Amino acid sequence: MTGDASQVLERIFRSVLKAGPDTEITTLSVDSHGGWDSIAHLNLILAVEQEFRFMMTPEEATAARSFGDMLALVESRR
Amino acid sequence: MGEVSASPEPPADGHPSSPAEWGAILRRAAAELVGAPSHAKANELFGLGRQAPAAVEGLRSVNVGILRNATVEPWLPELYAALLNEGIKAEFSVGDFAVYERYAASPRELRDPPPDIILLYFEPASLVGDARHDPPEKTAESILARVDAVVTGLLNGTAATIVVSNLAPDPIRFHQLHADQDPGSWPQLRRQVNAALLERLHAQPRVAILDLGRIVAEYGAARAFDPRMYLMARNPFAVDFLPRLGRAFAAIVAAVAAPPRKCVVVDCDNTLWGGVLGEDGPERVAIGTDYPGEAYREFQQFLAGLGRRGFLLAINSKNNEDDVLSFLAESPDMVLRPGDFTAHRINWEDKGQNLAELAEEMNIGLDSMIFVDDSPVECARICSAFPEVLVEQFPANPADIPGFIGRMGGTQRLRVEAEDLKRAQSLRANAGRESLKRSAPDPETFLRSLEIRLVIERQNRAAIPRVSQLTQRTNQFNLTTKRYTPGDIERLMDDGIVYTMSMGDRFSDYGIVGVAIVTDIRTHSWEIDSFMLSCRAFGRNIERELLAAVLADAADAGAGIVRARYAATAKNGMTRDFFPANGFIRTERTDGETRFEAEPRDRSAETGRELYQVSHRGH
Numbered sequence: 001m002t003g004d005a006s007q008v009l010e011r012i013f014r015s016v017l018k019a020g021p022d023t024e025i026t027t028l029s030v031d032s033h034g035g036w037d038s039i040a041h042l043n044l045i046l047a048v049e050q051e052f053r054f055m056m057t058p059e060e061a062t063a064a065r066s067f068g069d070m071l072a073l074v075e076s077r078r
Numbered sequence: 079m080g081e082v083s084a085s086p087e088p089p090a091d092g093h094p095s096s097p098a099e100w101g102a103i104l105r106r107a108a109a110e111l112v113g114a115p116s117h118a119k120a121n122e123l124f125g126l127g128r129q130a131p132a133a134v135e136g137l138r139s140v141n142v143g144i145l146r147n148a149t150v151e152p153w154l155p156e157l158y159a160a161l162l163n164e165g166i167k168a169e170f171s172v173g174d175f176a177v178y179e180r181y182a183a184s185p186r187e188l189r190d191p192p193p194d195i196i197l198l199y200f201e202p203a204s205l206v207g208d209a210r211h212d213p214p215e216k217t218a219e220s221i222l223a224r225v226d227a228v229v230t231g232l233l234n235g236t237a238a239t240i241v242v243s244n245l246a247p248d249p250i251r252f253h254q255l256h257a258d259q260d261p262g263s264w265p266q267l268r269r270q271v272n273a274a275l276l277e278r279l280h281a282q283p284r285v286a287i288l289d290l291g292r293i294v295a296e297y298g299a300a301r302a303f304d305p306r307m308y309l310m311a312r313n314p315f316a317v318d319f320l321p322r323l324g325r326a327f328a329a330i331v332a333a334v335a336a337p338p339r340k341c342v343v344v345d346c347d348n349t350l351w352g353g354v355l356g357e358d359g360p361e362r363v364a365i366g367t368d369y370p371g372e373a374y375r376e377f378q379q380f381l382a383g384l385g386r387r388g389f390l391l392a393i394n395s396k397n398n399e400d401d402v403l404s405f406l407a408e409s410p411d412m413v414l415r416p417g418d419f420t421a422h423r424i425n426w427e428d429k430g431q432n433l434a435e436l437a438e439e440m441n442i443g444l445d446s447m448i449f450v451d452d453s454p455v456e457c458a459r460i461c462s463a464f465p466e467v468l469v470e471q472f473p474a475n476p477a478d479i480p481g482f483i484g485r486m487g488g489t490q491r492l493r494v495e496a497e498d499l500k501r502a503q504s505l506r507a508n509a510g511r512e513s514l515k516r517s518a519p520d521p522e523t524f525l526r527s528l529e530i531r532l533v534i535e536r537q538n539r540a541a542i543p544r545v546s547q548l549t550q551r552t553n554q555f556n557l558t559t560k561r562y563t564p565g566d567i568e569r570l571m572d573d574g575i576v577y578t579m580s581m582g583d584r585f586s587d588y589g590i591v592g593v594a595i596v597t598d599i600r601t602h603s604w605e606i607d608s609f610m611l612s613c614r615a616f617g618r619n620i621e622r623e624l625l626a627a628v629l630a631d632a633a634d635a636g637a638g639i640v641r642a643r644y645a646a647t648a649k650n651g652m653t654r655d656f657f658p659a660n661g662f663i664r665t666e667r668t669d670g671e672t673r674f675e676a677e678p679r680d681r682s683a684e685t686g687r688e689l690y691q692v693s694h695r696g697h
Contacts, residue, residue, distance in 0.1 A: 015122035039151040046152055046307075046317040047118040058310045 005052070005074050012051060013067060016043045029066035048074065094130075101136035108162035115321045120155035127158060127167065137167040140335050143185075143193035143238070145228070147176035148201035149313040153320055160324030164332035176204070178224070182231025185238075192236040194563065195331055197288070198228060201314055202245040202268055210248065210264040218267045221245075222274050229285060237565030239284050239334045241327070244272040246290035249303040249314040283543045283564045286330050286492055293326045294319075329490050334563060337550040339468060339488035340446040342384060343436060346395040346402055346424070348452040349472045350378060350414070355401055366411035370476035378413035380483050385418055387494045390440055393422035394432045394449070429456050430463045441613035443553045443649055448488045493543065525618060525689050528583040532620055534627045536696035541578050542567045544590050548610060552593075553649040555611040555621070557642070557656065562608075574599050574607065575631065579624045581615050591615035592624045596631075603675075604632045606642040609656075623692055625660055626679070631697055633678035641665075643673045 010025045017035050019025060030036050036044075045061045048070060054077045056064070064070045094100045107123045133139060140161070144150055154170055161168045171189040173181050178198065185192040200221075203210060209217060225242065232240050245268045257263035272291055279285045294302045297319055304316040315323060347354045351374045352364030364371040365378075385391050391414070395402060402424045406416050421439045423432035429451070437444050445466035451457055452472040461469045468488045473479060535541070542564050549562040562570070570576055579592035592615065595608040606628065611621045632640050642657050644650075654672075658664060662674035 012118040015118040015125070018122075018125040039149075042149070042152050042311050042313065043117065043121055043155075047116070047121065050115075050117050050317045055306070058306065061310065 005078065006071055008051060009048070009067070009071055009074060012047045013044065013070075016040060016047055026067050029068075031065075044070070052077065097131055097133065097135040100130045101134045104130065104134065104137065104162055104167065105165075108159040111159045111321070112163060115156075115318065117152075117155065117317050117320070120159050120320075123162075124155040124158045127162075130167070134167055136165070137162070138165055138335060140166050140168050140195060140331060141171065141189060141193040142168045142331070143171045143173065143181075143188045143196040144199060145173040145178045145181055145188070145196065146199040146201070147178075147204045148199060149311050150199060152313055152317075153315070153323060156320035156324040157327055158324075160321065160328035161331060163325075164328045165336060166328070166331060168331075178228040179231070182228045182235070185232060185235040193238055194565075195241060195334065196232055196236065196238045197241045197243065197327065198225070198232075199243050200225070200245060201312070203248045203250065203308070203314070204312065205245075206264070211252070213262060213264050213267055217264075218270045218274070221271050222278070225275065226278065229279065229282075233282070233284055237284075237563065237569050239286060239563060239565060241286050241288050241330055242275060242279060243288040243290050244275050246294045246314075247299050247303075249305045249308040251299075283493075284568075286334065288327060288330060293322060297322050330492065333490055333492040337446070337553075337561065338491060338547075339389075339448050340442055340551065341390040341392060341420075341436075341440060342381060342448045342450060342489075343392045343394045343433060344381065345451040345453070345456070345472070346393060346397055348474070349450060350374065350393075352476055355405060356397060360405050360409060363405075364476070365409060371411065373476035373479040375411065375413055377479050377483060382413050382418065384489060385414075387491065389489070390420045390442070391418055392436050392440065393419050393424060394429050394436065394451075395422075395424045396426055396429070397424050399424040430460060433460065433464065433467065441554070441616065445553075446551070448486075450486075522689065528585075528618070530618060530620065530690045531582045532623055532690050532692045533580045534624060534692065534694050535578050535580070536575050536631075537571050538576075538578050538696065539568075539571065541590055542571075545576060545578060545593050548590065548593050548612060549608065552610040552612060553647070554613060555616065555653055556647075556650050557609040557653050558607065558645045559647050559650060560608050570595055570597070570607070573597065575628075577624060577627060579620065579627075581618075581620060588612075588614050592621060594624050594628055596628055599635065599637075602637060603639040603641050604628075604635075604637045604678075606640065609642070620690065621656070622660060623690060626681075627694065629676065629679045630681045633680045634697075637678055639675050640678055641673065641675045643671055646670045646672075 006026070013019065013025045013028065014023070017028070017033060017040055019028075019033070019035070028036070030041070045056060045064075049055055052074050056073065060073055064073050094103050104123070104127055107119070107126070111120055111123070142157075150172060154172075157170075158168055171193055173188050181188045188196070205221060206213070206217060229240055229242060232238065247265070247268070254265070257265040260266065276287060279287060302316060302319040302322075303314055307316070308314045344350055347356075350365075352370045353362060355363050365374050366372065367375065381391055393402070399422075403416050406412055406414065421436050423436055425432070433444070433447070433449065437447060443466070444464050448468045448470060449457070449460050450470050450472050451460075452474060454471060457469050457471045460467055470482075470486050470488075473482050545567050546562050546564045549560060549567075553559065567576060574595060574597040577592075577594040577596070578590045581588045581591045591612040593608065593610050594606060596604050597607045598605045609625070629640060642662060644654060644657060646654070657674040657676075662676040664672060665675055666673040
């Protein structure tokens, strides 16, 4: 895998959450971003799993409630 | 995974400025997803598309409703992208979970006005719940009754085309060995349901089946499903399957909503056969029952099938004409013979020039052609010279031919209309007519010698699919070029009069070749909403008979005036003077549109009686 996981993840978040160029992604969480609803969460999981080629457990998917959580999860599976 | 490549972002200074720019950006982004699927990028594209204006140049806007009992929202980005690749810009309205009946009773709760296309998705596991482990009696019957009622309600309450997805396998598989032996098991009942759905729905022109059973099987059920995701979020499908689902659905929507391609133009060397005829000679060229000749034969069989289903076939080849025609005629292994091709350009001229000439000779637009050639150079040249032509590059390796046949664009049709079959037949009769034309002394005598029979019908409901097809396909002789779905035509028959004109002559029966649609029939002034003639029927002046029928009906109904209009397009210049040449007065001219009116005329004013045998039905 080339590129920095954090950057790739940032791009995924930006695409799925339809965040504008001014939005700071790395500090986003379910509670801080209005667009991060249950469907967006599902889309994030699908996109992250597809891009990084691993599968989360349902528990992991539920627990990943911020950009930091998701990055930690991705790093733990690399 | 690599660096962020050309993602579908608008220009840095904001959004695309023109509708044309929007169209290009959306299409390019969708095309990139074909080779490199990405749920993230599909989401981004979907989000971008929502900011686009409602009407985007080069894209057809279609409203899609989805009724479901599963979480379909994650599919929408892939459906959106696949539809863009078919030239369609979709807007989705998704119904609440599992309340199909509510929307069947009141479709406007889904969208007002109702969508153009409604997809019914039934997740089988959710449909029957625990019953699938031990299906009670009448499980299949009760599912069918439910689907039937929903489809009927939607057909009655909307003009939409209803896409019914049949029952895919369960995301969670269980006691399969037992199920293989037991006709009453859930997997077997599911198959019964699918067979019965097809049986019940196939004759309904406004219903299409999305065969999920087949699509899942082609991809592989083990890969298509994500049981974990189904348990977590009621979404049965794996993310990597979504583009496949999107393509299958988009193909149906395109077949319903977009004008179909009509003609396949093929190269010869390394396309109809392997090798180069002029260099290798007829003995060494590959065509026949051994590999690789078998692969080319398979492609010819595919083309022959398209020909039987109403496609025109034509040759565009750099070769000596005599060599190719005699090889086609004489080779014992050939499937296609010279008579299967409606036209050919076999010469050393530019293929683009040839293509334009072929379009003219066959009386069809370039946008109804598919160009098949093995040369990337020729393909690129046609692509840039004629963007409206669908270019399909034929594989260099004959082993790749089966895959090519499976994905070749433009050849999918939802239904084969009887009219499609007649068209192929009538074009074969063309040769006979042309020779008659040369020997006949004057146009009127020629027309008389054809022994043309015309049947003009009003509100012929059996013809609805064909009428819709003509509105979608007719470009040249079409005064207003309004495109209508079968649902639209039904509605127009309820509110106005839809005329169809069928033609036959001593050589052939052409079926329905003319359509006129009249609205405002309960008012003083009738309006000719649409008026068109198939290119098969050009040059016989029969369009005047159809117009005369409209004017005579208006007189019978006591209308005071008949209004009409000509809306100019790039292709319908031949009809500019149609109304003035037939007694209409110009009342108004605006940019690209001219309005006319005429007084109704009674039947004695009809002129062509001595040239044609005209009969009327339904007035």
